[in-house]
Amino acid sequence: MQQRLKNRLGIMGWLGGGRYGMDRYAYALHRITGLGILAYFIMHIIVTGQRTGGVERWESTMAFFGSTPFKIGEFLVVLAFAFHAVNGLRLIFVELGWWIGKPGTPSFPYTYSTLRHRPLFIVFMVVAAVLMIIGGVDFYFVLK
Amino acid sequence: MNKSATQDPSIIKTVQFEVLRYNPEGNEAPRLQNYSVPVIRGMTVLDGLNWIKEHLDSSLSWRSSCRMGICGSCGMFINGLPRLACNNQIVHLHSDRVTVKPLPNYDIIRDLVPDLEGLFEKHRSVKPYLIRKDTEEQEKPTGEFFQSQQELLNYIQFAYCIKCGLCMSACPTVATSENYAGPQPLTAGWRYCADSRDEGLQERQEVLYSSYGVYRCHFAGACSQVCPKGVDPALAIQLLKKDAFLRSFGFGKKKKAGPVLPPVRDWTPGGKIPEAPAKTVPRKTE
Structure with a gap:
C-alpha cells in the first residue's frame, strides 16, 4: 500500500472553532473550563490539606493564597464555573431531546438542530453572563 | 491563463x-x-x-x-x-x-x-441494515413489512446520508479521538434503530453506546452545519442518547417490528382510475 499522509487535526481540531457556528466555540470552552475546574479542584484539596499541619501552617498558606494574583485566579475559576455549570445544564436538556426539534423531511434551505436550539442557547449564555457579572462584583469588593 | x-x-x-x-x-x-x-x-x-x-x-x-x-x-x-x-x-x-x-x-x-476506508469500516460496524427476528421472512419474503407515514418520518431524514464524510471532517471529537465512532456511523445506527421494521438495537448498542459511542458527542453541531443533504447528525446522536435514557428508566416504547402485510392478490388495474380524456390532436398515422 502507498504511503498515507496523516491529516488528523488533533488538539487544534477541537480547540479551534474556525468558521463553524457558536455551538462549536461553546464545545471548546466547555472542555477548557472543565479542565480548569479540575485543576482548581486538585489544588483546592492540596491547599485545604495544609490544615492538618497545624494552625500556623494553615494561616501562612492562607496568607500566601490571599494575594492579588491568586484572587484573580479564583475569579477566573468563578467565570469557568458559571459557564461550565450553565452550559452543562443546557447540554443535559439537549441530550434529553428538548428544544432541538424533531426529525422530518429535509428541504432546502436546510434547518438543523443547533439552529432550532439557538434561542435557548442564547438564554443560557445570558444566564451565565449574569452569574459572571455577579461574581465579578463580589470579587471587586473582596479585592478592595 | x-x-x-x-x-x-x-x-x-x-x-x-x-x-x-x-x-x-x-x-x-x-x-x-x-x-x-x-x-x-x-x-x-x-x-x-x-x-x-x-x-x-x-x-x-x-x-x-x-x-x-x-x-x-x-x-x-x-x-x-x-x-x-x-x-x-x-x-x-x-x-x-x-x-x-x-x-x-x-x-x-x-x-x-x-482515504475514506476508516469511515466505511465504522459505518459497517453499526450494522446499517434491517435486522429482524423473522429471518425466514427476510430471506424468502411473502409480503411487505408494514410502516405508516408517521413511522417513516422518524428516520427518513437520516436515510438521506450520502456518506461524503464531511461531518466526520468537521467533528471536533473525531479530530482528537481516532476510535470515536463519529457522526456518520452513529446517524446510520439511529436511522435503523428508529425504523419501525427493525429489531436490531441489541446488536448495535455495543457500538452505539460504547465508551467511544454517543456520549463523546457534546453537541458542537459542526456536523449538521456542513451536511450537504440536511441529514442533521447532531440530532440523530441526541435522539440516541434520549432513547437510551428513556429505556434505562423503563419509559421507552416497547418496540415490536412492523408486521408483514398480506400479499396483494387478485388485483386488477383500472378499477377506479378514470378514463383518459379524448384526444385533441390526431396522431400522424390517423
Whole structure:
C-alpha cells in the first residue's frame, strides 16, 4: 500500500472553532473550563490539606493564597464555573431531546438542530453572563 | 491563463486557486500550489479543478463522480469548511482566493484524495441494515413489512446520508479521538434503530453506546452545519442518547417490528382510475 499522509487535526481540531457556528466555540470552552475546574479542584484539596499541619501552617498558606494574583485566579475559576455549570445544564436538556426539534423531511434551505436550539442557547449564555457579572462584583469588593 | 480564456466575454472574474499538493511517491512535504482560474457564471469549485487539470496541470488528483451533490465523492476542505466541490459555486464563496485542501481527519492518499476506508469500516460496524427476528421472512419474503407515514418520518431524514464524510471532517471529537465512532456511523445506527421494521438495537448498542459511542458527542453541531443533504447528525446522536435514557428508566416504547402485510392478490388495474380524456390532436398515422 502507498504511503498515507496523516491529516488528523488533533488538539487544534477541537480547540479551534474556525468558521463553524457558536455551538462549536461553546464545545471548546466547555472542555477548557472543565479542565480548569479540575485543576482548581486538585489544588483546592492540596491547599485545604495544609490544615492538618497545624494552625500556623494553615494561616501562612492562607496568607500566601490571599494575594492579588491568586484572587484573580479564583475569579477566573468563578467565570469557568458559571459557564461550565450553565452550559452543562443546557447540554443535559439537549441530550434529553428538548428544544432541538424533531426529525422530518429535509428541504432546502436546510434547518438543523443547533439552529432550532439557538434561542435557548442564547438564554443560557445570558444566564451565565449574569452569574459572571455577579461574581465579578463580589470579587471587586473582596479585592478592595 | 490561456489567450482564448482571457478573451471569453462570459468570464466574470479570475480567482486564485490555492490547492494542497501531496505526492506519496516523492519525499516532498505537502505544499500549496497556486493557479489562476477564469470564472464563468455557475462555475463550481469542481469545475475550477477540472479547468486546472485540463489547461494547467494534468497531475492534480481528486475524487469526483456525479457533479450534482448525489454521490458524495468530492468532499474537500474549501475556504475553511468541509464542502462538496460540486455543490458550491465559486462566486458564492465571495472571495478572489479559493483554498482547497483534502478533508481533515482522514489520511491523504494523494493531493485532494482522502482515504475514506476508516469511515466505511465504522459505518459497517453499526450494522446499517434491517435486522429482524423473522429471518425466514427476510430471506424468502411473502409480503411487505408494514410502516405508516408517521413511522417513516422518524428516520427518513437520516436515510438521506450520502456518506461524503464531511461531518466526520468537521467533528471536533473525531479530530482528537481516532476510535470515536463519529457522526456518520452513529446517524446510520439511529436511522435503523428508529425504523419501525427493525429489531436490531441489541446488536448495535455495543457500538452505539460504547465508551467511544454517543456520549463523546457534546453537541458542537459542526456536523449538521456542513451536511450537504440536511441529514442533521447532531440530532440523530441526541435522539440516541434520549432513547437510551428513556429505556434505562423503563419509559421507552416497547418496540415490536412492523408486521408483514398480506400479499396483494387478485388485483386488477383500472378499477377506479378514470378514463383518459379524448384526444385533441390526431396522431400522424390517423
